[in-house]
Amino acid sequence: MTKRAESKYKIDRRMGENIWGRPKSPVNRRQYGPGQHGQRRKGKVSDFGTQLRAKQKLKGYYGDVAEKQFRKIYEEAARRKGDTSENLIGLLESRLDAVVYRAKFVPTVFAARQFVNHGHVNVNGVRTNIGSYRCKAGDVIEVREKSKQLTILIEATQLAERDVPDYIQADHNKMVATFQRVPTLSDVPYAVVMEPNLVVEFYSR
Numbered sequence: 177m178t179k180r181a182e183s184k185y186k187i188d189r190r191m192g193e194n195i196w197g198r199p200k201s202p203v204n205r206r207q208y209g210p211g212q213h214g215q216r217r218k219g220k221v222s223d224f225g226t227q228l229r230a231k232q233k234l235k236g237y238y239g240d241v242a243e244k245q246f247r248k249i250y251e252e253a254a255r256r257k258g259d260t261s262e263n264l265i266g267l268l269e270s271r272l273d274a275v276v277y278r279a280k281f282v283p284t285v286f287a288a289r290q291f292v293n294h295g296h297v298n299v300n301g302v303r304t305n306i307g308s309y310r311c312k313a314g315d316v317i318e319v320r321e322k323s324k325q326l327t328i329l330i331e332a333t334q335l336a337e338r339d340v341p342d343y344i345q346a347d348h349n350k351m352v353a354t355f356q357r358v359p360t361l362s363d364v365p366y367a368v369v370m371e372p373n374l375v376v377e378f379y380s381r
Contacts, residue, residue, distance in 0.1 A: 193233070193368045224381075230374035237370070238268050239285045245308065250379050261372035266358040269343075272299065273307035275317055279346040279353035283332045296323035311355040319351035341365050 221229070235246050253263035268274060276297060277288040289307040291297065297304055298318045299311065311317065319329060333348040340346045343363055346353040361372065 224378075227374045227378035227381075230371040231378050233368075234264075234268070234370055234372060234375055237285070237366070238271065238274060239289050239307070247379065250375065254376075254380075260376045262360055264372045264375065265361045265364060265370075267310070269359050269364060270310045270312075270355070271307065272297065272304060272309040272311055272317070275311050275344060275353065275355050278341055278344050279317065280333050280335060280338070280340055280348070281319060281329055281346075281351065281353070283328070283335060287328060287332075291328070296320055296326070313355060313357045315355045317353045317355065324351050338365065 231246075235241050235243075241249075249267050250260075250264060253267055254260050256263045269278070273285060273288040273292050276282060276292060277285045282288045282291050292307045292309075293305055295303055295305045296319055298320055299309065300316055301318075303320065323329070329351065340353075341359065341363060343356050343359040344353055345356055361370070364370075
């Protein structure tokens with residue numbers, strides 16, 4: 177098993193939820209946490225614990241973003257006008273690796289980051305290999321010509337477990353996607369309930 181798959185499954189088990197809605201999630205088989213103490217009865221979770229869990233879940237969903245990077249995203253969301261929790265979701269969904277994942281070019285968000293890092297993607301005709309690159313409305317994301325026959329692409333586009341959301345226009349024949357607009361929380365097709373408002377409370381303590 178790859179390190180990325182291990183990480184993905186650990187996040188699901190730690191959260192006790194199938195956060196990506198994948199059929200192979202270990203949570204589908206057993207809903208308790210990992211390790212020898214995973215089945216212990218859990219006590220009442222404090223407000224801090226609830227906020228921390230919401231942060232870990234959101235951070236994990238986007239490929240276990242590093243804490244320093246995630247905090248920077250929150251700080252930018254807080255500086256912007258409007259609702260901070262909505263801004264946070266908008267910034268996370270604008271990441272290039274998130275857009276590649278939403279466009280169904282790859283099966284997982286972990287694979288999306290690796291796919292971008294390996295230089296398989298152009299943004300507006302320019303090769304871009306930074307997963308955290310921020311896409312703007314109207315940006316065209318295209319799989320490079322030499323990468324269009326990769327097995328991972330063909331398999332991902334045929335996945336029935338998720339659809340391309342309406343803020344991304346994807347053409348799987350040409351392997352091109354357009355980031356139409358920055359979404360709001362209600363636009364994003366999360367498999368579980370995300371609570372960015374609790375993440376905001378966590379950082380604003």
